[in-house]
Amino acid sequence: MSSVDLCIYWKPNIGCPIYLLEQTAMSITLEIDRKSRLAGVPISVNGESGFIFTLDSGAIATTLGLEAAERLGLEVYSEPRTAPAFAGGLPAKYTTIGVLRIGSLDFKDEEVLVMDLSRMRRGNVRAGVLGHSMLKTCVMLLDYASRSLILTRDSEEAHDIDWSDFKYVEDSHLVTLPTRVNGSKPYDFVLDTGAGSTVVTPKLAEALGLDVQSVHGIARGLAGDTELKMTTIQELSVNQLNLHDVRAAVIDLGHVSPRGSSIEYGILGVNFLSQCGFAIDYPRRKYGLESRPPSE
Numbered sequence: 001m002s003s004v005d006l007c008i009y010w011k012p013n014i015g016c017p018i019y020l021l022e023q024t025a026m027s028i029t030l031e032i033d034r035k036s037r038l039a040g041v042p043i044s045v046n047g048e049s050g051f052i053f054t055l056d057s058g059a060i061a062t063t064l065g066l067e068a069a070e071r072l073g074l075e076v077y078s079e080p081r082t083a084p085a086f087a088g089g090l091p092a093k094y095t096t097i098g099v100l101r102i103g104s105l106d107f108k109d110e111e112v113l114v115m116d117l118s119r120m121r122r123g124n125v126r127a128g129v130l131g132h133s134m135l136k137t138c139v140m141l142l143d144y145a146s147r148s149l150i151l152t153r154d155s156e157e158a159h160d161i162d163w164s165d166f167k168y169v170e171d172s173h174l175v176t177l178p179t180r181v182n183g184s185k186p187y188d189f190v191l192d193t194g195a196g197s198t199v200v201t202p203k204l205a206e207a208l209g210l211d212v213q214s215v216h217g218i219a220r221g222l223a224g225d226t227e228l229k230m231t232t233i234q235e236l237s238v239n240q241l242n243l244h245d246v247r248a249a250v251i252d253l254g255h256v257s258p259r260g261s262s263i264e265y266g267i268l269g270v271n272f273l274s275q276c277g278f279a280i281d282y283p284r285r286k287y288g289l290e291s292r293p294p295s296e
Contacts, residue, residue, distance in 0.1 A: 028103045030055070030147040037196045037270045039142075041130050041149060044101045045072060051127040055142075055149070056194030057280075058267075059131030060173045062100075062110065065117040068127040069095055074114075082111050100134075105151050107134055129194070132173040139281045142193070144274035155281050163286035164239055166191075169262050175280070177268060177287060180237040181208055187265040189238075191280070191287075195269035198236070198248040204265045205231060205250050212250050236272065241289045243275055 031040035031052055040052040051068060069076055074095045081094070093114045100107040112133070118125050141150040167176050167188065178186035187204065205212050210231045217228045229250040236246045253260030253267075279288040 026103065026150050026152070028149045028151070030144075030149055032144070032147055037274070038194060039144065039147075039149070039270075040126055041102060043128070043130070044099075046098045046100075048072065053128040053130040054126050054194060056129045056131050056192070057135060057175065058190065058192035058194045059129050061113045061133040062131045063092075063113040063115050063117070063129040064095060064097070065125075065127050066114055067118065069114045076114050080111060102130070102151055105138070105153070110134065136173070136282045139283075140279065142273070142278045142280075144270065155284055161279050161286075161288040163281065163284075163288050166280070166285055166287045168285075172262055174263065175287075177238050179266070179268065180235075181210075181266075182234050183237075184208060189266045189268045190263050191273075192267045192269055193273065195267050196271065198233075198246055198269045198272045199253065199267040200231060200233070200248045200250050201264065201266055202229075202250055202252055210250070238268070239289055241276055241291055243272065246272060 028041065031042070032038075033040065039055040041055050042049070043051045043053050045051055045064070045068070053062075064074075066076075074097070076093045076095050078093055081096070094111055095114050096109060096111050097107070098109060100110055100112075110133075112128075117128070135151075138151045138153055139155055141152075142148075168174060169176055169188070169190065175191045176188035177191055179189035180186055181200070181204070189198075200210065202212075210233070212229050212231045215228055215230050231248050231250055233246045233248050234244060236243045236248075248266070253263045275291075277290040281287070
């Protein structure tokens with residue numbers, strides 16, 4: 001892997017680059033699922049701890065699993081009261097959580113989706129999903145290698161990061177970063193911590209002449225299943241961060257995601273994000289990347 005180090009420094013109260021987040025008092029330790037590689041965030045709901053939510057920046061809404069809602073004795077209702085309908089045509093209900101706590105950060109009186117996650121997320125059942133409806137108010141600092149996360153509402157705590165602007169897919173919650181594939185022009189790839197693999201759409205794979213191979217398996221999402229194909233990207237670049245020999249799925253995203261048809265080019269998944277330190281300031285629409293130092 002060839003990359004250019006992006007040095008990200010913090011004010012003294014944090015005092016380290018992203019790849020040393022685990023050494024700070026503000027850091028939350030993530031639980032990484034061995035099969036899916038998706039990060040789980042420890043969360044307390046209405047004062048009861050022990051819940052793990054999947055960190056999913058590609059999910060429009062924070063979601064509580066039906067089993068967890070029943071365990072907590074929450075009122076579940078069919079129509080949203082304070083928020084737009086999030087489910088995108090999927091079967092869902094709603095509830096309001098008095099206090100949802102992540103580390104020292106509280107979200108109060110938040111309306112969330114309630115769904116049967118045991119059916120929707122086969123093989124990776126957790127108590128809930130931490131999605132954009134809550135993340136959008138935060139600055140997130142994330143390092144998969146050290147299993148470390150910081151969420152804050154104070155942009156000044158990360159004011160020295162070399163920030164770049166991100167864009168949303170039009171009329172959606174999906175964050176895009178300008179991404180080059182094998183030295184191509186920049187294409188808008190969606191940042192998705194809920195995707196285990198980086199994805200290239202069939203349209204872009206054909207346009208770039210990528211070597212696409214059928215594999216034994218299927219791609220599975222909330223909207224359904226589809227044929228799985230794979231390719232190897234010789235160089236995948238975002239800003240000054242360059243990764244080599246990145247495996248990527250080639251999937252018709254409209255078949256697996258309720259909003260997949262709005263993703264024109266691809267997704268940056270966990271196999272990309274796990275190779276770097278990442279920061280995103282949702283309120284200011286900024287992001288930062290840094291490569292990890294070489295192993296000694």
